Amino acid sequence: MSPEQNNIQALESAIMEEAAKEARKILAEAQAQADSIRGQAQAQSEAKRETILQQAREEAKATGEHTVATAQLEAQRLKLRRREEALTRVFADAHQQLAPVAQWPDYEQIAHRLVREAVEHLGTDEALVRADEKTQRILSGEVLADLGQELGVRLHTGELLAQSIGVVLETPDYHRRYDNTLETRLGRMKDSLRTPVYHILMGETV
Secondary structure, three states: OOHHHHHHHHHHHHHHHHHHHHHHHHHHHHHHHHHHHHHHHHHHHHHHHHHHHHHHHHHHHHHHHHHHHHHHHHHHHHHHHHHHHHHHHHHHHHHHOOHHHHHHOOHHHHHHHHHEEEHHHHHHEEEEEEEOHHHHHOOOHHHHHHHHHHHHHHHEEEEEEEOEEEEEEEEOOOOOOEEEEHHHHHHHHHHHHHHHHHHHHHOOOO
C-alpha cells in the first residue's frame, strides 16, 4: 500500500470516527430531549390529572352540599306546611265552638263588652248596632240607651246579622263600620296566637 493510500485510509478512519462521535452526540441529545419531553408530558399529565381530580372533588362537595341544603329546605317546608295544617285545624275547631258561646251564662256581659270595644274603635257619636238574633235580644233598645249614655254615644238597633255571632257597628251613613263579631275577633287573634298555639302543639311550654 502506497503512502498516499495509507494517508487516505487514515483520513477515512478519522472521518468515520468523528462521524460516529457526532452521531452518538446527536443520539444522546435526542435521547435527552426525548426524556425531557416525556418528563414534561408526564408532569403535565400528572398536573392535569390532579386538576381533574380536584375539580371532581369540588363538584362532588358542591353537589353534596347542594343536596344537603335542598333536603334541609324541603324538610323546613314540610315542617312549616304541617305546622300550618295543624294551626288550621285548631282554629277551625275553635271556630266551630263559637256558636255555643251565645248560650253561656255570662254572654250578656260579653255582648256589652263587644259593643263597648266597637264604639271605642269606631270613634263616632252615633252608630247602628247590628247583631245576631240572640245578641240583639240581649241588646234591647233600653240596654243600648244605657250603654250609649255610659259611652257618650247614641246607639240604635240595626239590621240582623245572618251568620256571625256578636256585633257590627256602623255609622248612620254606612261610611264606617267596625266588625266585632266572634268570628272576626278570632281571625284578628290568629296571627298573635300563631306562635303560642304552635308551641302547645309541639308540646313546648309557652
